[in-house]
Amino acid sequence: MEMDGPVGANALDAEKIVGKPLDRVDGRLKVTGGAHYAYEMQQNSLYGFVVEASIAKGRIASIETLTAERSPGVKLVLTYRDAPKQGTGNHREAHPVLTGPVVSHYGEPVAFVVAETFEQARAAAYLVKVEYDREKGQYALPHHLALARVPHQPDGAPADSEVGNFSDAYANAPVQIDVSYSTPLQSHAMMEPHATLAIWDGDKLILHTANQMLNQGQRVIARTLNIPLANVRLVSPFIGGGFGGKLWVNADAILAAIASRYLKRPVKVALTRQQIFHVTTHRSDTIQRIRLGTDRDGRIAAIGHDVFSGNLPSEQVYEAAALQTRSLYAGPNRLTRHRLVPLDIPVASSMRAPGEAVGLLALECAMDELAEKLMLDPIELRIRNEPAEDPEKHIPYSSRHLVACMQEGARRFGWDKRSSTPGQVRNGRWLVGMGVSAGTRGNPLRFSRANVRLDPDGIATVRMAMTDIGTGTYTILAQIAAEMLGLPMGRVRVDIGDTIFPEAAGSGGSFGAASSGSALFEACHALREKLSGLAGMDPNTAHFGDGHIATGERSVSLTELVGSGVEADGEIKPGRNNQDFSQQSYGAHFAEVGVDQDTGEVRLRRMLGVFAAGRVLNAKTARSQAIGGMVFGVGAALHEDLVLDPRFGYFVNHDLAEYHVPVHADIPASLEAVFLPELDERSNPLKSKGIGELGICGAGAAIANAVYNACGARIRNYPITLDKVLASLPDQA
Amino acid sequence: MKAFSYERARSVADAASAASNPGVKIIAGGTNLLDLMKLQVETPSTLVDINRLPLDKIDETSEGGLRIGALVRNSDLAADQRVRQQYGVLSRALLAGASAQLRNKATTAGNLLQRTRCYYFYDITKPCNKRVPGSGCSALAGFNRIHAILGGSEACIATHPSDMAVAMRALDAKVEAIDREGKARTIPIADFHRLPGRTPEIESALASGEIVTAVTLPPPPPGAQMYRKVRDRASYAFALVSVAAIVDSAGGRIRSARLAFGGLAPKPWRVAAAEHSLTNTAAGANSFDAAADAVVEGAHGYGSNDFKIPLTRRTLHAVLGEITRT
Helix, strand or coil: CECCCCCCCCCCCCCCCCECCCCCCCHHHHHCCCCCCHHHCCCCCEEEEEEECCCCCEEEEEEECHHHHCCCCEEEEECCCCCCCCCCCCCCCCCCCCCCCEECCCCCEEEEEEECCHHHHHHHHCCCEEEEEECCCCCCHHHHHHHCECCCCCCCCCCEEEECCHHHHHHHCCEEEEEEEEECEECCCCCCCCEEEEEEECCEEEEEECCCCHHHHHHHHHHHHCCCHHHEEEECCCCCCCCCCCCCCCHHHHHHHHHHHHHCCCEEEECCHHHHHHHCCEECCEEEEEEEEECCCCCEEEEEEEEEEEECCCCCCCCCCCHHHHCCCCCCEEEEEEEEEECCCCCECCCCCCCHHHHHHHHHHHHHHHHHHHCCCHHHHHHHCCCCCCCCCCCCECCCCHHHHHHHHHHHHCHHHCCCCCCCEEECCEEEEEEEEEEEEECCCCCEEEEEEECCCCCEEEECCCCCCCCCHHHHHHHHHHHHHCCCHHHEEEECCECCCCCCCCCCCCCHHHHHHHHHHHHHHHHHHHHHHHHCCCCCCCEEECCEEEECCEEEEHHHHCCCCEEEEEEEECCCHHHHCECEEEEEEEEEEEEECCCCCEEEEEEEEEEECECCCEHHHHHHHHHHHHHHHHHHHHHCCECEECCCCEECCCCCCCCCCCCHHHCCCCEEEEECCCCCCCCCCCCECCCCCHHHCCHHHHHHHHHHHHHCCCCCECCCCHHHHHHHCCCCC | CCCCEEEECCCHHHHHHHHCCCCEEEECCCCCHHHHHHCCCCCCCEEEECCCCCCCCEEECCCCCEEEECCCEHHHHHHCHHHHHHCHHHHHHHHHCCCHHHHHHCEHHHHHHCCCCCCCCCCCCCCECCCCCCCCECCCCCCCCCCCCCCCECCECCCCCCCHHHHHHHCCCEEEEECCCCCEEEEEHHHHECCCCCCCCCCECCCCCCEEEEEEECCCCCCEEEEEEECCCCCCCCCCEEEEEEEEEECCEEEEEEEEEECCCCCCEECHHHHHHHCCEECCHHHHHHHHHHHHCCCCCCCCCCCHHHHHHHHHHHHHHHHHHC
16 A cells, blocks of 8 residues: 555554564574574585775775685685676665775775685685775865765755745844754664675575665665576575664675675675774764754744765765754744765765764754753743644644653653753762753655465464564564454564565664554455455454454354465555655653763763654564664763774774773663654554654753753763863862 | 684693793683784784683782782682772772673783783784884874873883773782793782883783783782772773772871872873872872872873873872772
C-alpha cells in the first residue's frame, strides 16, 4: 500500500502483543554465542588484511610487494596494478578500490594481502613498501571555509530554504541572538568491526557482511564489480551495531570479493579497530551559526541557521544540521543554508541521526541563550513558539506532542527546582545544574516488502531482507506477525538478513521498524484475507486469536485451514502523506550535571528523556534504544572528539582508548526514557514513528545547558571538556 | 605483527639471561606489549613468558614495609588488605587505572615498564624519536593534549601513563632488579624512569638483561593518603593530571607533605621544593599556592596541553584542601 490518508482502526490496535515489553527473541542466541556475525562464518577461507595509505593526498610512486608475496602463507598481494576495472559513483552508488596510483585520503586501501591465516596476512601487510609523491591537501574544515559551495544531494532535502524575509525581520527584532557553535569530527564506534566473508559460486557472489541496508548494498556491489544484481547475495543475520557506519558498502566487502574471485577461494576480512577510523566513513565536523530574532515576549520573528561541513571533493553529502530548524519552532521569517567544504580526508557520511544530532547541539543551546536573555523559563520559551502547522511547508503535522513531552518531563524531573541563575547550587565539590532541550527527528518511510507464510505445523514464517543491527527488529517483527495472525510469539519465526528474501529498507535513518513492520503488516493483512477466504468468513469481522480464526460461534484452527501452507506478500510505499504532512518524532531531554569546582570535570548526575513517537512496538527495546541514544548524546556533549592533525591529514586518536565514548562509569543509574502514548494515523499502518535516533536528538544540548546552569560556562565548541570549563570556575578558597 | 617465537622462562636467571639478547621481550600480563606488537611498534623475535615464575607474592619486610613481587597482578595488589589499610594511595591509584579486565592481567613490573600512550608513538607511519631515534617528534607541534609540561625535551614530550607508579613515587618505593649473573640491585623509584633528554628511546634505568623482580615499599609514612586523578571521562582514561598526596597534618598545620604527579611528565613527578614549602606551615590558600608555584615552575605547554598548568595548580589546591581537612 501507499501511505495516502489516515490509517483508521486496524488489527494492531488491540495491542495484545505489540507494545509489550517482551525480551528480545534473539537475546539467548546473542548471549550464548549462537548468533554468528559475518567474521565468524566458517568456510575454509583465506584471510585478508588491508594496507592503508599513510599519506592524505598524492600518488603512489612505487609499490614493492615481492617481500610480502614471499612471506609465509601469502597467496596474493593485490594492488592497483592488478585490480580489475570497477564501476564508479559516489560512496552511496559504488565503492571501487585500488583504482589507480592516486591517493585521495589518508587510510585509503593501497594493497590487500591475502594469506592462509590472519596472522600471516597481517605480518605480510607490514612488508608491503609504498613510496609516495605527496601533494598538498586541504584537511581542516575551519581553515577552508572560503572554498565552501552549495551541495546538491539528488535524493536529499535542498541545501537551502527561505521563508519570508529573514534579514529584515532579524534586523528589526528587538531581541536578538547571534551565536556560532562547532561540533567535532566523530566516529561511529560500533562494537563489531566492518567484516566480510566473500564466497564465489561460479559467477554468483555470496557476501556475509556487516551491512545495515542489504538491498542497497547489493546494488552498490553489483555496480562496483560490474556483475548482474541477481548474481549478488548479501547475508547479514546479525550485526554488532552500525550507527550509520555500515549503511554503505565499505572496502572490506569489495576487496574480499575481488580477492576471492581471483584466488577461487573464500576470503574473509575484518578491519582492525584502528583502520575503521580512516577506511570507512565518519561524521563531519560542523560550524554552525544560529540567529534568532524575537519580540520582547520571546515570539520568534526570524530564525536562521547556517551550517558548514566538509567532505571529499567528489562527494555531495553534507551534514544537514539545519534540517530540524525548518520545522521545530514557529516564526514567519526563516533561513537555513548548508555549505560544503571540499576536504582531502576520508568520506563523511551518515552517523547517529545525521543532521539533528549535531544541529540540535547548536539550536537548542541557542534557545537556552535566548531564554536567558528574555528572562524566560526555557520551556515557556518553547511553548510560546509552538507552531500550529509546519512553518516552512505550511502543512499540518502528522502528530506532534513536543509541549506535552516538555511538561511531563518537567514534572517528573523536578524542573521547578532549577535555579535560573547559574552557579547557585552546590553539592560538596560539585557545582550542580539542570538543562533542558527539545528533541526531534524526521520520520521517514521507505519502500519495503515482506512475505509471511503459515505452515501446517502452525508456525508463521516472516521473510524479508531486513536487518537487525541490535535494535530489536527480530522481536518487533515477530510481535507484529503474532498480533496480526493471533499466534503466540513462539509460533512466529523471523528470517531476515538475506537478500534472497523480499526487498526491505534495512536499518538506518529511523526508518527500519516502520518500513519493514508496515510491509509485514500488509503481508499479514493479505494472509488474513486468504485465511478468511479458506474459512469462508468475512475478513473484516473474522477474529484471529489462539491459533484460530473465528466469527460468531464458529472457530476454526488455522492449522486445519492451511493445507500444505499458505503465504502472502505485503508491500509499503511512502505516499501522499509524505508531502501532505510534516512528520517528525518529538522528545524532551532533561539533564542534571555536576561540574567539579576545582578541575572542571563534568559528570552527568541524572537524565530523563520523554518522547512522543507514535505507537511503541516494544516498550523494552524502545526504551533500550532511547537510552542508547541518550548515552551517545552524553558522548556528543562531553567526550567524542576525533582529532584531525592538519599536518598529516589524518585522525590522530584513531582507537577507542583515545577516541572517547562514554563508559559505564559516565552513565548514572538515574537515566530514564519514557514514551507518551501517541498514535500517528498518517505515518504508516503501524501508527508508529521512527525511534532509532530520537534518543540522541537534543540529549547533548540538555547536558550543555546543564553545564551552563551549573557553572556559567557556555561552551560553544563541543565536546565540553574540562580545559574549556576551567576559566569559568570560581576562585579556590 | 611480526612472527615471533615463544619461550617460557624456567627461572629468574633464565629470564634475565634471555632478556639480554637483542630481539627478546619479556612478557607478563602483555596488556601493553601485545597491543604494541599488533601495531608493529614492538617487533620482538622472541617472547619469554615469565608468568610462571614465583614472583607473585606480597611479603612483609623486616623493616615493616611490603615487598611486592613483579608478577603480582594490579587487581590483587589493589585488593590486598595490607595495601588497603596502610598504603591507601597505592590501592586507589591502581583502581583508578585501566579497566577491571586489564587490571586482572597487568602486573606490577609491567605497569612500571608500560610505554607511553602518545598517539604518534602508536602509529609507525609517523615520526617519533622514541620509536625511531632521530626521526623527529610529531607531538611537539602536533596534538599534545596528553603530553608533558614538565621534564620533556625537544626530542620527546611523551608522558608515562601509569597511576600505580605515581603512588609508588610518593611512597618512595624501591625497584629490585636482577641481572643475568644473578646479581641483584635496588633502584629507587625516583631513578627508575628516565627523562627523555636526547635519548627518549631509553625509558628506564634497567640495563640489558636486567629484569624487575619486586617493588618494595618502606613502612607507611605518617599522615593521610590520597590519590586524585583528573581525566576526560569517569573511567578508562589516562590522567590529564593526577596527584598522589601523603600529608601529615593536624589542626590545620602541615608537618610534612609528599606529592607525586602523573600526567605531567615523562615519569612520575615530584618536586622537593613544593614539599619543603609546605613543611611546618598553616594549611590554606597561601601555602597551597606556594606549593603549586613550585610544582609548575618551569612548566611549558605545547598548545593542546597548556591547560595542564592551571589544572595542576587547581587540582593540587583541591587535594591539599581536602587532605588537610581530614
